[in-house]
Amino acid sequence: MALTIEVARHAGVCYGVERALTLAAEAARESRGPVRTLGPLIHNPLVVSELEHAGVTVADRVEEVDAGTVIIRAHGVVPQVVDRAERLGLTVLDATCPYVKKVHMAAEKLVREGYQLIVVGESGHPEVEGIMGHADERARVVSTPADLDAIELSRKVGVVVQTTQTVGALSSIVSALLSRTSELRVINTICAATQERQDSAAELAARVDVMIVVGGKNSGNTRRLAQICQMGCAHTHHIEDSSELEASWFTGVEHIGVTAGASTPAAHIDRAVEKIRALTEAR
Structure with a gap:
């Protein structure tokens, strides 16, 4: 084949x-x-x-x-x-x-309406810091349900999400909040493009022998893509540049999958595909 x-x-x-x-x-x-x-x-x-x-x-x-x-x-x-x-x-x-701006507006709305704001995301991430700047002093960032244990929750809690988070991460935190507050308002601000890339990556990773994820290693959404791919394909490699590709990764394989984070230009994907072809054409 x-x-x-x-x-x-x-x-x-x-x-x-x-x-x-x-x-x-x-x-x-x-x-x-x-x-x-x-x-x-x-x-x-x-x-x-x-x-x-x-x-x-x-x-x-x-x-x-x-x-x-x-x-x-x-x-x-x-x-x-x-x-x-x-x-x-x-x-x-x-x-x-523009989708990040929607999170800013959602955060401001929840705070204005008297909700204690919970931001589901990575503490210290630039997007999350920007979101927090549109909140108030009671707002908190959580990445796992366990993070809620350190927070004194109000009766009214509102939730927004870093645009590149997963639905699973949001769902687990919302489930934990349901039993801890009497009024919960959730605005799902996960970007549709993020979800599309995650779903496509998962579907492809389940069908291939090797999965290559192209994008910045400082990119949260690209790292999450790599984690998702790893669950479906044990031979997943996250690279920033095509020069990192190694011929040994493709020994004995028949189907190679490639995906890329939302901050990866098409030209970088094309370079990776061309390099894979060059590494495998002599087989």
Whole structure:
């Protein structure tokens, strides 16, 4: 049987990342002054390096920028960051993913209506920090049901979710909350694109001999894809760049699956597929 390479039906950049990359490319071409992103635009080191070559560099803090344009990363920021940038006279280009903005609005709504906010997500993740900036001092971040044990819960609890979380993670925490509060309001803010990529990856991983996941190792959604694939295919490898692929991974296999995180451009997927072909064509 001939070797086949199959790319997951849903893989690679989502709408929010595509939009952020387009805005950054336009700023690089059209802005007269320097262009900086506040933190990495997306969680993909290769893309960040490509942007730097195009003239879009990274600043960790607004205070590091004294002129020109600052781009708000796709993950969003706390409102105070935008305020500081505008007070400094900088041109602010907001590349926050529209779906992340929906989480901000949902968090503000729940807080305004008197709910104690629980954010299901990764503590310290830039998206989660941005969400917390739209909440109040009672808001808490949880990633597992066990995290709830350290929180004094109110009678009214509201829940939002980091856009790249899994339905399973949300469900387990909601189940734990049901017996601990008298009123629970859940707004499912998981991005549809995330769910599509996870479902496609799981379906493909169950059918192949080897699974390759392409994307930043600092990307939460890509790491989750790798974890999902690992459950269906023991021979799963998470790479950032095609140069990491090894011929030994494909010895004796007939069906290779490829997927990629929502911050992985199509060109990076294509390079991985081409490298796999090159490594296996002599067999």
